[in-house]
Amino acid sequence: MEQDAFVSIRNLTKRFGEHVAVNDISLNVAEGHTLALLGPSGCGKTTILRCLAGLETPDSGHISLAGNVVFDHNARVNLMPEQRELGIVFQSYAVWPHMSVSENVGFPLKVRGVAKAEYDDRVARILNIVGLGAWRDKGATQLSGGQQQRVALARALVHQPRLVLFDEPMSNLDTQLRDQVRMELNILQAKLGFTAIYVTHDQAEAFSLAETVVVMNLGRIETSGPPRDVFHRPRTPFVARFLGLNVCEGKLVQANATAGGQVEVAFGESLRLRGLSGDEQKLTAGAPVLVCVRKEHIGIRKLAPGAIPQGLSGEIRAASFLGLNEEYVVALEGVELRAVQPASGLRAGDRVEVSIRPEDCIVFLAGQNRLD
Amino acid sequence: MQESTAVRRDPMTAATARAQSRVGRFAEVGLPASGVLIGVLLVLGPFLATVIRSLLYWDRDQVSLSLQNFVGLFGDPRFYQAVGNTVICGAGATICSCLLGFSLAWIVSRTDLPGRRWFEIFNLVPFFLSPYVGAVSWIYLAAPHSGVLSRLLNQYLGLPDDFIRIYSLGGVIWVLSLFYTPYVYLFVIAPMRQMDAALEDAARVHGASFWYTLRRITIPLLTPALLSSALIVFVTSAGLFDVPLALAAPKGIRTMPTEIFQLVQYPSDLGRAASFGVVVMIVTVLFTILQRRYIDRRRFETVTGKGYRPRLVQLRRGGRFAAWMLEFVYLGSGVVLPLIALFMVSFSRLWTGRLDPSVLTTHNFEYVLFGFKLTQTAILNSVYLAIVGATIGVALAVLQGYYLNRGSRRRRALVDSLLSLPLGIPGIILGLGFLIIAIRTPLYSTLAIILIAYIARFFPFATRTVSSMLLAINPELEQSARASGASWLQTMRYILLPLLMPAIIAAWLLLFVIFIRELGATILLYGQGTETISVALVILSEHSAATMTALAVVQLILLLGAFMLFRLTRASLLQA
Numbered sequence A: 001m002e003q004d005a006f007v008s009i010r011n012l013t014k015r016f017g018e019h020v021a022v023n024d025i026s027l028n029v030a031e032g033h034t035l036a037l038l039g040p041s042g043c044g045k046t047t048i049l050r051c052l053a054g055l056e057t058p059d060s061g062h063i064s065l066a067g068n069v070v071f072d073h074n075a076r077v078n079l080m081p082e083q084r085e086l087g088i089v090f091q092s093y094a095v096w097p098h099m100s101v102s103e104n105v106g107f108p109l110k111v112r113g114v115a116k117a118e119y120d121d122r123v124a125r126i127l128n129i130v131g132l133g134a135w136r137d138k139g140a141t142q143l144s145g146g147q148q149q150r151v152a153l154a155r156a157l158v159h160q161p162r163l164v165l166f167d168e169p170m171s172n173l174d175t176q177l178r179d180q181v182r183m184e185l186n187i188l189q190a191k192l193g194f195t196a197i198y199v200t201h202d203q204a205e206a207f208s209l210a211e212t213v214v215v216m217n218l219g220r221i222e223t224s225g226p227p228r229d230v231f232h233r234p235r236t237p238f239v240a241r242f243l244g245l246n247v248c249e250g251k252l253v254q255a256n257a258t259a260g261g262q263v264e265v266a267f268g269e270s271l272r273l274r275g276l277s278g279d280e281q282k283l284t285a286g287a288p289v290l291v292c293v294r295k296e297h298i299g300i301r302k303l304a305p306g307a308i309p310q311g312l313s314g315e316i317r318a319a320s321f322l323g324l325n326e327e328y329v330v331a332l333e334g335v336e337l338r339a340v341q342p343a344s345g346l347r348a349g350d351r352v353e354v355s356i357r358p359e360d361c362i363v364f365l366a367g368q369n370r371l372d
Numbered sequence B: 001m002q003e004s005t006a007v008r009r010d011p012m013t014a015a016t017a018r019a020q021s022r023v024g025r026f027a028e029v030g031l032p033a034s035g036v037l038i039g040v041l042l043v044l045g046p047f048l049a050t051v052i053r054s055l056l057y058w059d060r061d062q063v064s065l066s067l068q069n070f071v072g073l074f075g076d077p078r079f080y081q082a083v084g085n086t087v088i089c090g091a092g093a094t095i096c097s098c099l100l101g102f103s104l105a106w107i108v109s110r111t112d113l114p115g116r117r118w119f120e121i122f123n124l125v126p127f128f129l130s131p132y133v134g135a136v137s138w139i140y141l142a143a144p145h146s147g148v149l150s151r152l153l154n155q156y157l158g159l160p161d162d163f164i165r166i167y168s169l170g171g172v173i174w175v176l177s178l179f180y181t182p183y184v185y186l187f188v189i190a191p192m193r194q195m196d197a198a199l200e201d202a203a204r205v206h207g208a209s210f211w212y213t214l215r216r217i218t219i220p221l222l223t224p225a226l227l228s229s230a231l232i233v234f235v236t237s238a239g240l241f242d243v244p245l246a247l248a249a250p251k252g253i254r255t256m257p258t259e260i261f262q263l264v265q266y267p268s269d270l271g272r273a274a275s276f277g278v279v280v281m282i283v284t285v286l287f288t289i290l291q292r293r294y295i296d297r298r299r300f301e302t303v304t305g306k307g308y309r310p311r312l313v314q315l316r317r318g319g320r321f322a323a324w325m326l327e328f329v330y331l332g333s334g335v336v337l338p339l340i341a342l343f344m345v346s347f348s349r350l351w352t353g354r355l356d357p358s359v360l361t362t363h364n365f366e367y368v369l370f371g372f373k374l375t376q377t378a379i380l381n382s383v384y385l386a387i388v389g390a391t392i393g394v395a396l397a398v399l400q401g402y403y404l405n406r407g408s409r410r411r412r413a414l415v416d417s418l419l420s421l422p423l424g425i426p427g428i429i430l431g432l433g434f435l436i437i438a439i440r441t442p443l444y445s446t447l448a449i450i451l452i453a454y455i456a457r458f459f460p461f462a463t464r465t466v467s468s469m470l471l472a473i474n475p476e477l478e479q480s481a482r483a484s485g486a487s488w489l490q491t492m493r494y495i496l497l498p499l500l501m502p503a504i505i506a507a508w509l510l511l512f513v514i515f516i517r518e519l520g521a522t523i524l525l526y527g528q529g530t531e532t533i534s535v536a537l538v539i540l541s542e543h544s545a546a547t548m549t550a551l552a553v554v555q556l557i558l559l560l561g562a563f564m565l566f567r568l569t570r571a572s573l574l575q576a
């Protein structure tokens, strides 16, 4: 564990009956940084946030915030939520329907006994920052979803907590508003300097907001690291599939000389492909493997009728229009791959030549990695 | 936000923080748990007392533990008569009020009957009235010779004078049905409103007639609500003391509640009464469990609303006439006629069965309010019991509702079923339990024991009201208050209680109404100086019709006042 981490979670486990929602997780977040928790529905993201906020009592582990132990199973420490001095934005916003906008936002100040003048001043300032200055006396239920989300945000920030937890705060916003709020959040964080833990299942959101991205699966951490690393070199087939890469099964033909070196994989009857090993250990020939390729890294070119393909050849099964790009389903000897390319007018039934560069292919040993 | 600093509480040492967190958790867990504990004691106390007392048998001065009380009970033909009559009353009232309640709910919620908004409000009025006063009013209306209606029928239609036999099981069923119809009505009107119109439309489009659709689609979809209200109406109407006391007892017709009342009167046989009570408790608890099981099993089959408003059926001339007739008959017999009878008697100097405008007087009211010690005491006692009891009951309900919806999941189901045990238990049985507890103690015939019995018998209504609303409040509303720095108590005060206020008001008014008119439990527990309005009505019924009806009108005003508040605060009875 890093001593200077602002948030430190060690060996956190939370069960609901038989079900292990969070399984022995350890995480650190440096002060002022943002950590994004990414993963499919039900993988335990919200549960981690709730454990951090003290809304759920973990079954074991240790949590400290800003150097203070707030939970320790062995030492029987479990501070109450209000003692942890943080802010939280719930998935449901949880804006109080019986209070006005300013009462909602001022609540953290009220329970801390802040004097009237300072209270008004702070509420006005934070409402201006989130762009709700004109709405302060409106009832909270008269607001639109996007405005409620801003109220929740303002409420989480008004007392300037050093840690703010976000649970999919933008899941109910439309794409445009989402982009806008994401930018505002970035600016706010730069201004106020809080540490943030941000739960989402939207990759783009995670990558654009966070210094560190953690991908979770079934209550465990699959991978964590800076967004670029996580994005460019998926560490496990699960992460590859979660990020939308093609993942297909094959058999190793030729092993690598060194860890991470080039290998050759066979699919179907005669299809061969070269790629880089994604595992640390050495792979042996004949082992079942999974090959991961990004959709954008599969090149396809239309074959003139009767032409002899130089490399791999396949057939377009389906095409769908995405705007600037088009997505194709290409069949290569029974293996189906998805490819995204600038629109080139290919249609189902067209024969194409397929090219994949070895450095774009990541090969994992199958079986040892959980896939789903 | 330039230089501004964070707002934090004064820093404390880790040790203080931990100590504080232990204390805080104690309030968070301890307060709701104590509400539950009090509830459980209130339920189990009279239960155990009755069971134990039923097993004690006094033979001259020798007390022994034996089943002799039960042997005596089961060997007595009067027991079987009473049980048989009670089952007949309960079943009759259930069938009638289901038919009436379903039809009225359907008319109000699914047809375009002109005036349905008014009917919607007035159909609920009997829910707020006192069944005892209702039964007595029906005596004034339909008693042979003296009843107003009997007389009119005799005079204009030449029907025999005892054409309406009000002193009979039929009379009991009739009055019970009038009072229990709103229960069924309330139970079925919500699902009827929420029912997805597409379910019925689909049947019509595929070729079903209106009646076929009603029979095969609408009614089956509403069966869960109808059946569970039927079970409740059966248990509660069969156990009601008020109506048989007025209409069956005078002619010597035995029913369960009046038999138990008799057994407690001098020369009392508490052992026999307790063993009767145990039998009733077992049957009621079985029914309650049956109803809960049934609801649990059908929970996912309830009719989910997709936001489609069910289309209103356009009534033709005949249909409209029939619907109006039904409303007029129901509101006439349940509200208008009894009230007219009550007012006629209470404003007459001496009731002879004929309204004589020359002897109209307000003297009876002056006497009841300012001149008569018994009625004055009774009014004060009732108001005191209702206000204090409703307040305590609602406080318990909030704590219990919190425990059941927010507390630890373990034991929740058990606690829930324990706490809802009193729901079906007849008031007179619970009164008996508390009588057994209080007898030969300073509590005997005090207001305190009556208050405790009221709360014990009726807090589950409040708990259910509060609980169903709590279920609809997203816990994240409270959690974000905690995360914002509010303690548990502050969260209760600023977030949860304000959000719960509609349910709290509804539950308070409901308890207030129930307590103002309660009779079954009070009749066994009151003493001199602790009479309530209902008890005073029973006492006066043997002496003075004029004084009695005047007091009944006073009670009516209190009850209707609560009804008006209900409408004003827009508290929803459906939550109850």
Ligand SMILES: Nc1ncnc2c1ncn2[C@@H]1O[C@H](COP(=O)(O)OP(=O)(O)OP(=O)(O)O)[C@@H](O)[C@H]1O
Residues within 6 Å of the ligand: A016, A019, A021, A039, A040, A041, A042, A043, A044, A045, A046, A047, A048, A201
């Ligand atoms: N109070 C609870 N009782 C029982 N199981 C729970 C409870 N809360 C969460 N779970 C279970 O724990 C698992 C993790 O839940 P969690 O809410 O953390 O998922 P999530 O990653 O936030 O998912 P989503 O993206 O859908 O919000 C789920 O399988 C869920 O069913």
Ligand SMILES: [Mg+2]
Residues within 6 Å of the ligand: A045, A046, A047, A091, A167
């Ligand atoms: Mg979640």
